[in-house]
Amino acid sequence: MTSHISYWIAGDPRPAFKTARFGKDRLVPLQEAAETPAILHDTFDGQVASAGCMLLSEGDELILLGIVKPIRQTGSAPGFVSDMESGPVRDALAGFVSSLRRLSPLGEVVIVRQPMALLDDLDKTLARGDLTVLTAKEGGSAAYLSATPLRGYDKALGRLSSGLAEIRVSGLLDARGAVSTLLPAALRQDLKPEIEMTAGTTAFRAATDIIDAQLDLARAHEPGTIADVDSEFLHQYRVALRKVRSVLSLFKGVYAPEETADLKARFGALMAQTGTLRDLDVYLIERESYLALVPEPLRPGLELLFEDIAADRAKAQEALARHLESDDYSREMRRLQKRFAKDGKKLAKGPEAERKARDLARQLIWKRYRKVCKIAGSIDASTPDAQVHELRIHCKKLRYLMEFFTPIFPEAEIKPLLKALKRLQDVLGTFNDCAVQKDALAGRLEAGDGRRSARKLEIAKSLGALLTVLDQRQRSARSEVEARFAAFNSPATRAGFAKLFKSAGAKP
Amino acid sequence: MKIIACYSNKGGVGKTATSVNLAQSIAEAGHRVLLCDLDPQGASGFYFRVKPSKALKDEQFFKDVKRFTDAIRGSDYDNLDVLPANMSFRDFDIFLSRMKNSQSRLKKALKAGGTEYDIVVLDCPPNISTLSENVFRASDAIVVPVIPTTLSERTFEQLLHFFKEKKLVRKKILGFFSMAQGSKTLHGETMARMRKTHGKRLLDVTVPFATDVEKMGIHRAPVSTFARSSAAAKAYDALWRDVMDRL
Ligand SMILES: Nc1ncnc2c1ncn2[C@@H]1O[C@H](COP(=O)(O)OP(=O)(O)OP(=O)(O)O)[C@@H](O)[C@H]1O
Ligand SMILES: [Mg+2]
Numbered sequence: 158m159t160s161h162i163s164y165w166i167a168g169d170p171r172p173a174f175k176t177a178r179f180g181k182d183r184l185v186p187l188q189e190a191a192e193t194p195a196i197l198h199d200t201f202d203g204q205v206a207s208a209g210c211m212l213l214s215e216g217d218e219l220i221l222l223g224i225v226k227p228i229r230q231t232g233s234a235p236g237f238v239s240d241m242e243s244g245p246v247r248d249a250l251a252g253f254v255s256s257l258r259r260l261s262p263l264g265e266v267v268i269v270r271q272p273m274a275l276l277d278d279l280d281k282t283l284a285r286g287d288l289t290v291l292t293a294k295e296g297g298s299a300a301y302l303s304a305t306p307l308r309g310y311d312k313a314l315g316r317l318s319s320g321l322a323e324i325r326v327s328g329l330l331d332a333r334g335a336v337s338t339l340l341p342a343a344l345r346q347d348l349k350p351e352i353e354m355t356a357g358t359t360a361f362r363a364a365t366d367i368i369d370a371q372l373d374l375a376r377a378h379e380p381g382t383i384a385d386v387d388s389e390f391l392h393q394y395r396v397a398l399r400k401v402r403s404v405l406s407l408f409k410g411v412y413a414p415e416e417t418a419d420l421k422a423r424f425g426a427l428m429a430q431t432g433t434l435r436d437l438d439v440y441l442i443e444r445e446s447y448l449a450l451v452p453e454p455l456r457p458g459l460e461l462l463f464e465d466i467a468a469d470r471a472k473a474q475e476a477l478a479r480h481l482e483s484d485d486y487s488r489e490m491r492r493l494q495k496r497f498a499k500d501g502k503k504l505a506k507g508p509e510a511e512r513k514a515r516d517l518a519r520q521l522i523w524k525r526y527r528k529v530c531k532i533a534g535s536i537d538a539s540t541p542d543a544q545v546h547e548l549r550i551h552c553k554k555l556r557y558l559m560e561f562f563t564p565i566f567p568e569a570e571i572k573p574l575l576k577a578l579k580r581l582q583d584v585l586g587t588f589n590d591c592a593v594q595k596d597a598l599a600g601r602l603e604a605g606d607g608r609r610s611a612r613k614l615e616i617a618k619s620l621g622a623l624l625t626v627l628d629q630r631q632r633s634a635r636s637e638v639e640a641r642f643a644a645f646n647s648p649a650t651r652a653g654f655a656k657l658f659k660s661a662g663a664k665p
Numbered sequence: 666m667k668i669i670a671c672y673s674n675k676g677g678v679g680k681t682a683t684s685v686n687l688a689q690s691i692a693e694a695g696h697r698v699l700l701c702d703l704d705p706q707g708a709s710g711f712y713f714r715v716k717p718s719k720a721l722k723d724e725q726f727f728k729d730v731k732r733f734t735d736a737i738r739g740s741d742y743d744n745l746d747v748l749p750a751n752m753s754f755r756d757f758d759i760f761l762s763r764m765k766n767s768q769s770r771l772k773k774a775l776k777a778g779g780t781e782y783d784i785v786v787l788d789c790p791p792n793i794s795t796l797s798e799n800v801f802r803a804s805d806a807i808v809v810p811v812i813p814t815t816l817s818e819r820t821f822e823q824l825l826h827f828f829k830e831k832k833l834v835r836k837k838i839l840g841f842f843s844m845a846q847g848s849k850t851l852h853g854e855t856m857a858r859m860r861k862t863h864g865k866r867l868l869d870v871t872v873p874f875a876t877d878v879e880k881m882g883i884h885r886a887p888v889s890t891f892a893r894s895s896a897a898a899k900a901y902d903a904l905w906r907d908v909m910d911r912l
Contacts, residue, residue, distance in 0.1 A: 279885070281714035282741040307739025308746050 160311070161225050162318045163303040165330040167338055169290050170300050171271075179320035181278045182313055184286065190271040195220070195291075197266055197336065198235040200258035201381055201390065203344040206333040208253035211301065212246070212260060213268060213291075219246040220268075220289075222301040223332050227270070227287055235260035237387070257442065259387040263336070263343035266291045275304060275317055283313035291339055299335040345377060348393075354564040360517040361510035364408045365501035367561055371397040371404075372494050383478045388438040391477070395435060398428050403557045407521060410509035417507070423493065434477050436597060437470035443594070450626040451619055458619030461612055462601070516660075518562035523658040525555040533581075533642040542592070545638060549585040556582060566657055574653045581645040584637045591631030595624055667912050668775060668785045670804040675820045676791040679810040679843035681708040682878050684788035686901035687808070687908065689887035692745035694905070696783040699737065701775070702750040703757070703800075704790040710749035713740045714885050718749045724760045726751075727770045733778035742890075746782070754790075761795045771799035793827060801833050805912055808904075810843030810872070813855040821859070825866065839911055841868040841904060868907045872900040 174184045195215040199205045205212045210223030214235060221228040230244035238254050241247040254260065273286035286304030302321070306314040322329060336344050350370035354363055375397035381390030402424050405417055412420070440447075444463050448456050480486055496503050509517060532548045556578055563571055602620055671684040681704070688700040702709035707717050721729075721736035737746050761767045779785045789800055801807065809824065811817050821840060828835045840863065846852050860867060872878075875897035877888050884891045889898040 277714075279714040279716070281716075282739075307741075309735070309738035 161303065161305040162314060162321075163223070163225055163301065164321055165223075165332055165335040166300040166302060166321075167330050167334070168300070169292070169298045170288075170302070171290065174273075177320065179275070179316045180313070182275050182283060182316060184273055184275050184317065186288070187272040187274055190269050192267050192269050195266055195268045197263045197291075197340065197343070198260045199263055199336070199344065200254060200260055201345075201378075201386065202258070202348050202393075203333060203336070204254045204258060205250070205260070206336045206344060209332045210249075210253075211291075211332055211335060212250065213266070215268065219244075221246045221249055222289055224249055225305070226303050227289060227301070235262075255389070257387060257389050257392075261386060264293065264340040266293050266339055268292075273302070273304070275306075275310075275313060277313070282307060283310040284317065291335075293339040295340075297338045297341070299330065299338045301335070348374065348377070350374065352561075352564055354514055354562070356513070356515055356565070358514045358565070359510065360408060360411045360512045360514045361504075361506055362500065363514035363561070364404050364411045365497055365504065367404050368401050369494075369497040369501075371400045372490075372497060375401075376490060376494070379481050383481050385474055385478070388442065391431060391435055391438065395428065395431050398424055398431075400557065400561075402428065403554065404561065407554060407558055407561075408509070408517065410507040411517075412510070413505035413507045416505040420493075420496075423489070427489070430480050431477060434470065434473040437466055437473055439594075440466050440597075441470060447623055451622040455619040455622045458615040458617075459623065462616045462620060465601075465616075514562065515565050518558065518565060519658045519660055522555065522558050522562070523654070523660070525551060525558060526654050526658065529555055530646065533638075533646070536638055536642065538636070538639075542635070545585065545588060545635060546592075548638075549582070549589050552578065552582050552585060570653060570657055574650060574657070577645050577647070577650045581641050584634050584641045588631055588634035588638070591627045591634065595627045595631065598624060598627075666776065666779055666782055666785060667805045668772075668787065668803050669908060669912075670787040670789055670800045670807045671810070672787075672789040672797070672800055672804075672807050673791055673809050673811070673820065674793050674797070674824055675817060678791075678812050678817065679872065679878075680791070681712070681788050682881065683808060683810050683843070683872075683901075683904070684709050684786050685712045685881065686887050686889065686898075687905050688745060688784075688786040689740075689742055689889065690902055690905040691784050691786070691909070692742055693889075696744065697781060698745050699748060699779050699782040699785045700740075700745065700788065701748040701779075701785055702788050703754060703796065704788055705750050705752050705755040706790070707750040709788040710747060712881055712885055712887070713747050715740065715747045715749045718751045721748075721751055722753045723756070724764070726754070726757075727760065727764065727774045730774075730777045733774065737778075742887075748778075757796045758794050761799065767795060768798050768802055771796070772803035775803060793824075798831070798833075801828070801831075801837070804837060806839055806908055807837045808908055809838060809840040811840050811859070811867075812844050813842050813852040813859070815851075815855065818855055818859055821863070825863070835866070838866050839868050839908060840866050841907075842871040844874040845871045846874045868904070868911075870900055870903040870907050872897065872904065 171186070177184065193215050195213040198212045198214060208223070210221055212235060213220040213222070217232055219230045219233060219235065228245045228249055230246035233242035233244060233247060235241065237256065237259050238247060238250050239256050241250070250260070269290040271288045271290070273288050274282045275284035275286065277283055284304045284306040286302060288300060288302050290298060290300045292298040304314060304317060330338065333344065350373070352363070352366045352370060375394050378390045378394040378397070381387070382394055402421065405412070405421050405424065441463065448459055451459055529548065529551045532544060532551060536544060536548065556575070559571060559575055559578070598620055602617055669687065671680045671687065673680055684700060688698050692698040700709055700713070710717060715738045718736040721732050725732045733748070737748050740747050761770055764770055775785055787800060787804065789797070809821065811821050825835060825838065828838065842856055845856065856871070873896050875895065877892040877895040877897045880891070881888055888895065888901060892898055
């Protein structure tokens with residue numbers, strides 16, 4: 158039973174609809190529609206398009222295409238979903254757009270909205286539809302058609318659906334494809350770079366390609382970080398640089414020792430510039446959840462703390478933006494990019510450079526996996542926290558290694574292992590986040606000029622309560638580690654790791 | 666769910682015209698309506714451009730709820746669905762005579778298949794039969810178009826007599842004058858006489874003879890959709906209000 162259909166179509170299908178027949182049925186416009194200018198919006202990483210949708214603003218009206226019929230809402234501008242006024246469009250967006258991402262304009266289009274009807278040979282309406290044709294200034298166009306059958310006419314909708322696929326003048330797309338048809342440069346396709354790796358790829362080549370791609374990725378996030386669009390830009394920038402650094406430290410011997418040391422130092426220096434702002438971002442992201450953690454009377458104190466943090470953050474943001482815009486910074490980035498470009502011709506190779514990436518990967522992953530198991534296996538209620546932290550770091554490294562080398566292993570086999578690992582990491586992550594935040598917040602309490610104003614006292618009281626809750630959270634996460642590891646250490650996962658990564662002769 | 670039948674034991678008096686316009690007006694007022702075409706000729710379905718049902722054959726109308734609901738088609742108008750007729754409906758009397766509780770089968774079928782509707786309108790074929798008895802028992806109101814002529818007067822009285830004989834609820838009968846022509850003295854006299862003798866069984870509204878009603882066959886649509894301010898459309902609008910008031 159077909160209850161409704163919706164399609165993204167390349168080009169303007171109206172001329173084709175004029176002559177197209179779906180069995181004896183035809184699709185006709187119910188009224189001539191006017192053209193209106195509109196602006197297409199999405200997050201930097203295209204979360205709206207990835208959810209199969211397109212967000213448009215037309216004057217003060219929002220239009221969301223992609224969920225059956227077009228959804229509309231007036232009086233709210235795109236931005237952070239949480240800042241938008243409640244309504245059908247916002248509520249739908251909240252289902253798939255991260256609260257951390259800002260919806261920004263991608264470009265201008267002209268839209269034509271046209272109600273349509275599917276009529277049979279007696280002009281009986283069988284289904285009603287909505288056609289939205291979008292045309293970009295540069296000339297690309299795409300359309301969204303949705304149709305719902307009247308009761309008892311599901312079969313006619315089925316005919317329409319299969320007929321649409323056959324209208325050759327217009328191809329069918331997904332929402333992402335529709336956006337790129339309209340605005341080819343709007344959505345970056347390379348935010349999740351796929352590194353090509355085959356059985357023959359050398360470790361040197363793999364490492365160099367990964368770093369090259371991550372450097373591009375870091376650079377792609379610079380403008381949004383400078384413009385302070387949303388905190389995810391800096392976060393993703395840091396993730397990319399962190400991945401570069403992990404390749405340098407995890408792929409031991411791929412580059413010459415002095416090369417590795419030099420690169421590590423330089424990427425370390427780049428990373429160091431970003432820590433302060435990220436920490437402050439994290440507090441502000443947690444603002445609502447922190448407020449919810451402390452009892453009502455203590456909330457005003459916490460609000461004061463967040464005021465301070467927001468002020469600090471503004472300063473840190475300015476400083477980082479200045480840094481990213483500086484000549485020194487862009488020169489350094491260009492130099493680094495050059496080193497990894499062109500298959501890394503300029504890089505000094507190390508003893509492991511020519512090894513097969515696959516062999517190195519298996520060796521490194523197996524070793525790290527064994528380490529994780531060894532530490533995790535010894536953890537019980539009496540184990541000191543330091544050891545839990547150590548476990549977390551090994552898990553993280555294991556995760557990075559597996560992710561770097563995913564392309565050379567069968568996807569169906571490595572994916573479940575990654576998933577199992579992620580579940581273990583979740584609890585370790587909570588444990589660590591609480592610990593880090595506790596320390597940092599306690600640090601804020603002690604820092605300052607030592608004067609004891611009423612404001613400071615109020616903040617201190619609230620912070621005290623917050624620290625207590627964080628400590629409880631940390632302990633609860635800590636108490637779960639054993640069970641989570643037991644789940645991770647299942648026979649299936651163990652066999653999976655051994656099958657993919659254990660080479661003959663390696664320690665069991 | 667209430668059931669309104671458009672019935673007359675006389676042919677060509679305006680049952681189908683009434684069913685179609687009544688159903689559409691009630692739906693337009695926001696009630697969920699199913700127009701059920703019981704006449705194998707399929708005239709109601711014709712006016713809504715709905716093709717005859719193929720799958721709902723023979724006894725299935727009374728026995729197979731799923732086939733019944735699957736045969737329902739959405740009309741071009743909001744809130745209004747149509748159950749188109751099937752040629753095998755002409756043998757309803759035979760099927761009914763084979764079934765137990767043959768006089769309450771229609772009610773049972775409509776209650777089961779029409780749960781989604783506020784109002785079910787029945788367009789009935791012109792006769793007195795087992796099916797008619799089912800209609801009389803199932804319906805909450807029986808709307809009877811009466812052309813103001815001596816012959817129609819007689820048929821109307823036969824119907825009242827039948828109700829009395831069979832101990833059916835006569836209050837359900839809501840007659841109204843259909844295709845009335847003010848220019849005809851006979852029409853005027855008949856209406857006056859009937860109002861005197863059968864006043865309680867007659868609605869106030871009179872649907873005049875109007876070419877706009879005949880034009881429904883060309884437009885294949887209810888009158889108000891192409892001649893909204895016509896006398897006929899206004900009369901049907903008054904009719905549905907009168908009928909709903911009596912429910
Ligand atoms: N008020 C009216 N004015 C003019 N013509 C009318 C009017 N009502 C019905 N007609 C016409 O009279 C004819 C018979 O009407 P209709 O089909 O509604 O009657 P019916 O009682 O359903 O007939 P049947 O007994 O054959 O089912 C049709 O051609 C219709 O267009
Ligand atoms: Mg009829």
